[in-house]
Amino acid sequence: MDSIQFDIDAVIQRLLNEAYGLLGALPLLALALLVVWLAWMVGRWLSRRTLLERLARRNPFLRELARTTAHWAATLIGVLVALEIMDATSLVGAVLGTAGVLGVALGFAFKETLENYLAGILMSIRQPFSPRDHVVIDGNEGLVIALTSRATILMTPDGNHLRLPNALVFRSVTLNYTRNPSRRFEFDVGLGGGEDLLQAQQIGIERLEQLDGVLQAPPPRAFISALGDSNVQLRYHGWVDQRSHDFLLVRSEAMRQVIAALDEAGMDMPEPIYRLHLHERAQPLPGAPISSGERRPAPAAGVDTRVTADLAEQIEQEQRVRDEEDLLDPNAPKE
Structure with a gap:
């Protein structure tokens, strides 16, 4: 019983020492938290600077990405300084190692999502087409409605909504009928x-x-x-x-x-000829093809061939109800 009592006292003493150490480290912990908060505020201030607006003024996606990157970069520096204050720099290596393994696992799990996201960034910079361009992408024809961070949205000639992954659009051959009028x-x-x-x-x-x-x-x-x-x-x-x-x-x-x-002009335009054997004279059916020896009727009045706007209202309606920001800029330099 005495030996058991001695062991319990040692555990209690160890806990008391850790508690005293934690209380002694409270000022440093408060200072570290203050540094992280200041870094967060600095990052927030940097993300609102007009310099970032000028760097990506024609690309809303890059503008938001630059703001987020500046904010989190400043915060990360603050976290590293706080760990140095707490003398916990050895923890950084463990965290980075865990983050690396987790990043590889997430990369394989969300490979297609990351490809679409990266392709959206590159296409928002390159601007391969403009809104309402008539394009054919990987055999899919339609008018461009918008480019989002994950997909390119088309309106087919039949009025159907077509969503193509950005990775597919980025690596496919694109035929643009609108670029050259x-x-x-x-x-x-x-x-x-x-x-x-x-x-x-x-x-x-x-x-x-x-x-x-x-x-x-x-x-x-x-x-x-x-x-x-x-x-x-x-x-x-x-x-x-x-x-x-x-x-x-x-x-x-x-x-x-x-x-x-x-x-x-009396030009002969021969048509396929079929030989029929009939036992009695048949009357020509309405709409039967005209033989090559007969004259065709005179052409009707001219047809209005001006541009139609069959899909214009549907595209405008689609753009009004969309909740994602369009990454295409009609005024941006084209690839």
């Missing part, structure tokens, strides 16, 4: 082998030059593209200014007008 269209027309092909080319070019929405420079062109089984393929080219006219509407109207011009 002039865009070339083309289409083929099959003519009979006995027709004057040079005359057919000239007729189509003259009709394209008269079409509203087709640019005069570069001028429309035509050439023989292929020899078919029963015809010769002529290919017509024209250029559209996408700022004022709709590409698809101009191409559609160009095809209609060129076909009408060739038909008016």
Whole structure:
């Protein structure tokens, strides 16, 4: 019993010594906490300086990142000074070692998230496209709505909302139809082998030059593209200014007008021929195809090919309800 009583006294004495040491270290602990608080306030003051605003004035994402980095960097310096005051610098190595192992584990666990975040930073600096640019990214076509820290948001031609991870956008080939407003269209027309092909080319070019929405420079062109089984393929080219006219509407109207011009000139545009054996005379069905020997009806009045705004209201609505800041700046230098 005496030995047991002696051991208990030793434990109590050890606890008392630790308590006395803690009480003696309270002034240093208070000083260390004061240093950390001052470092926090200094970091907060630095994060509000106009210098950071000037460094990233065109990029809200980088501006916020610079503020956060300056704030936490000053706080970290304060923590290191506080540990030095408490004579606990050996703890720094253990903490850094643990943080390194934890960082590696989190890096593997959140690899895709970190890739998207880093790609968002790089693209916000490079500005590869602007809001409402018509782009094709990895086979996905649409108008750019916004660039966030994690994803690029598109509005497809069908009006659907498309969200692409920034890492995918960053490493994919991007086709931007808007960057160069002039865009070339083309289409083929099959003519009979006995027709004057040079005359057919000239007729189509003259009709394209008269079409509203087709640019005069570069001028429309035509050439023989292929020899078919029963015809010769002529290919017509024209250029559209996408700022004022709709590409698809101009191409559609160009095809209609060129076909009408060739038909008016009596050019033979052969169609597939099928041989039918009937026992009695059949009446032509409504809407049946016209044989190659008959004339087509005269073309209708011209079609309005100006730019349409089918998706404009939907994009504006999407931008109004978004709660994330857009990292794209229409006035920033483009890549």
